[in-house]
Amino acid sequence: MSEYINEIEKLIHLLTYLPGVGPKNAERIAFFLANTSKDFKEDFISTLSSLSKNVRKCEICHNFSNDKICKLCSSTERDNSILCVVEKPQDLLAVEKSGAFRGRYYVLHKLLSPVDNILPDDIDVNGLINAIKRFGVKEVILALKSSVEGEATSILLFETLKSLKVKITKLATGLPKGGELEFVDEKTIYEAILGRKNFEN
């Protein structure tokens, strides 16, 4: 015997694709799952099935949603004049929790990163332009992290949006250099939003 049974080998293989899960950890998780109750496994399976069937990206802001248009985009109580661009749904939630912003959102899901083969064409700028036009947005906040990738993406968006005659701002500095927006505390995000500045390349 030189390998585990097929189902476990296959599961280990799939688990290694998950972020932050190395080969040894994948093995542990696979054996943990093999050892758990049938109920836990069934619960996991039905949750993943439901994710696969019922979760899509909102056609406007690209955040995950159960409906074609998400609750935030279909809400009539949000400020149409301002839109916040974030990298990830987790970032959107972090901004939302800060309480400093009641406008619209746009989720990129990725940042420019030539090393990872994420090039300008992979950033859906047209989706952003459509959202700006649909809501009649006057100001776009680029709320991307202050890393090389975040700044390169901000510059790309700034250059593309210039012609639209919208005000383009970015979060106030004070965010830790290279830090993930999602890990910043609510107070810091609150102040960064209030202290936002005009974007200048």
Place this chain on the structure above:
Amino acid sequence: MSEYINEIEKLIHLLTYLPGVGPKNAERIAFFLANTSKDFKEDFISTLSSLSKNVRKCEICHNFSNDKICKLCSSTERDNSILCVVEKPQDLLAVEKSGAFRGRYYVLHKLLSPVDNILPDDIDVNGLINAIKRFGVKEVILALKSSVEGEATSILLFETLKSLKVKITKLATGLPKGGELEFVDEKTIYEAILGRKNFEN
């Protein structure tokens, strides 16, 4: 909006139960899964379903198996006179890969650990006794790690098996104190098996 949509919240919750996955990592994995292709998700779901349906524990050695009796236990080419007790299926594979052992196995799946509420009654010693009797085993190697839990479990097994008049051995020292057997290199395990000693409390 103060939370993610239901399917994602539920998935994050389930993921935090996995070993080595903290709350933030669970969030990342959940969003990774939400973002992956439908194919990947379906593959994951069918692998888990297959694990749930087709993987059981071998009735003799308790290793994971597709059949009531696993391939190792049903093989006629193994040495019936010697049996190796391991904590986990990963440890069994590590011993098997060392090439120093061609006997039978018994997988405990847990070690004594009062802190985690794993008490003597939770260790299936009767299953081990049945395996010893079924194969006519003359020597039992206790191949458990040299941690407090591993040594306590070895002592429990030694005390219980004494009356059976089987030789009880343990792996040669040389294993790193507290080290996980599964991470030890094959050569070290090979030498530890060849240099095994009689168990004395």
